[in-house]
Amino acid sequence: MKFLLWICVFFIGLSQGYVRLTNLKCESLDKSYIDFPECRLKVLGRGIIGANIHVKLLKIPVNKMIIRFITYRKLSGYHPFLFNVSKDLCRTLKYPNRQDVFYYVYRAFLPFSNLNHTCPYNNDVYVKNCTLDERMFSKVPLPKGTYLLTLEMNDGIINWVSIVSVYFDIDMD
Ligand SMILES: *[C@@H]1O[C@H](CO)[C@@H](O)[C@H](O)[C@H]1NC(C)=O
Numbered sequence: 001m002k003f004l005l006w007i008c009v010f011f012i013g014l015s016q017g018y019v020r021l022t023n024l025k026c027e028s029l030d031k032s033y034i035d036f037p038e039c040r041l042k043v044l045g046r047g048i049i050g051a052n053i054h055v056k057l058l059k060i061p062v063n064k065m066i067i068r069f070i071t072y073r074k075l076s077g078y079h080p081f082l083f084n085v086s087k088d089l090c091r092t093l094k095y096p097n098r099q100d101v102f103y104y105v106y107r108a109f110l111p112f113s114n115l116n117h118t119c120p121y122n123n124d125v126y127v128k129n130c131t132l133d134e135r136m137f138s139k140v141p142l143p144k145g146t147y148l149l150t151l152e153m154n155d156g157i158i159n160w161v162s163i164v165s166v167y168f169d170i171d172m173d
């Protein structure tokens with residue numbers, strides 16, 4: 001019994017060590033639309049790093065939001081790698097699609113956020129103690145390396161209003 005427990009703890013420990021946040025940046029391109037009073041990584045425990053973001057939406061209600069996420073892999077400098085996807089966030093949340101990798105990333109992210117409903121958004125958005133989960137990557141096994149994910153938001157008209165950059169390391173082999 002004790003042995004089983006130990007194995008369990010061992011694997012949980014390992015899996016958390018495998019995908020690790022290293023840096024976080026939130027940039028508002030339109031301070032009249034969006035602002036980030038908080039955007040930082042916090043040490044939650046040994047080797048466990050959580051992201052904390054407070055998003056202030058200043059033109060509420062938000063009924064339209066296009067997001068674009070791009071993943072980069074670092075070789076010599078960061079190069080686009082694998083994903084460059086744009087989504088109508090409101091529509092995607094209204095009609096979730098299990099075939100879509102975005103669905104899995106969103107589902108894994110939900111427990112850490114109050115973004116668990118579809119549009120309109122009338123409140124500030126919080127992300128609290130968000131850790132990356134290796135389950136996010138089980139559908140998309142990424143090779144060991146250093147990555148950057150950028151999440152850009154567009155007000156749904158033509159204006160890119162913000163960029164969130166998430167830097168992380170993966171070591172899954
Ligand atoms: C986030 O983690 C910190 C440090 O471990 C803890 O004090 C805090 O209560 C956590 N917040 C939430 C919302 O889980």
Ligand SMILES: *[C@@H]1O[C@H](CO)[C@@H](O)[C@H](O)[C@H]1NC(C)=O
Pocket residue numbers: 070080084
């Ligand atoms: C991502 O795709 C958009 C639209 O196709 C393109 O304009 C943009 O240059 C691409 N960005 C990167 C970093 O590849």
Ligand SMILES: *[C@@H]1O[C@H](CO)[C@@H](O)[C@H](O)[C@H]1NC(C)=O
Pocket residue numbers: 113114116117
């Ligand atoms: C969304 O999250 C809030 C706070 O965590 C919770 O009170 C609420 O029931 C959740 N709503 C849905 C639809 O899951």
